Amino acid sequence: QVQLVESGGGLVQAGGSLRLSCAASGLTFSRYNMGWFRQAPGKGREFVAGVSTTGRSTRYADSVKGRFTISRDDAKNTVSLQMNSLKPEDTAVYYCAAALVGLPASTYGYDYWGQGTQVTVSS
Secondary structure (H helix, E strand, O other), X not given: OOEEEEEOOEEEEOOOOEEEEEEEEOOOHHHOEEEEEEEOOOOOEEEEEEEOXXXXXXXXXXXXXXXXXXXXXXXXXXXXXXXXXXXHHHOEEEEEEEEOOOOOOOHHHOOEEOOOEEEEEEO
8 A cells, every 4th residue: 555644844934944754655666756746725736846766857846946955765765845945825735746657747647645744834
């Protein structure tokens, strides 16, 4: 049974930092490209960042470029999202996801999803 479990969310002031982690089990982690998405209240789920199986390729949404960094540790089966210079508009539930093929920015390309972790940025 595949499980993706996010952690690290919380409440932070604008300008602060958080580090999200996603622990994967039940799949051959090294074969999967990994992504982070977020969903704010009343909005659709949007792509935030992704990292390839090798870790050498990454992609980011324009809204987070230069502030967020995605990384993976295949020895620990984890993917992380370092979020700096947080803004109130970053408030959302953050999800990690695994894609066997490609590094899509669409939710349709992902095979497995976590349950999400709440990030709230106060102004």
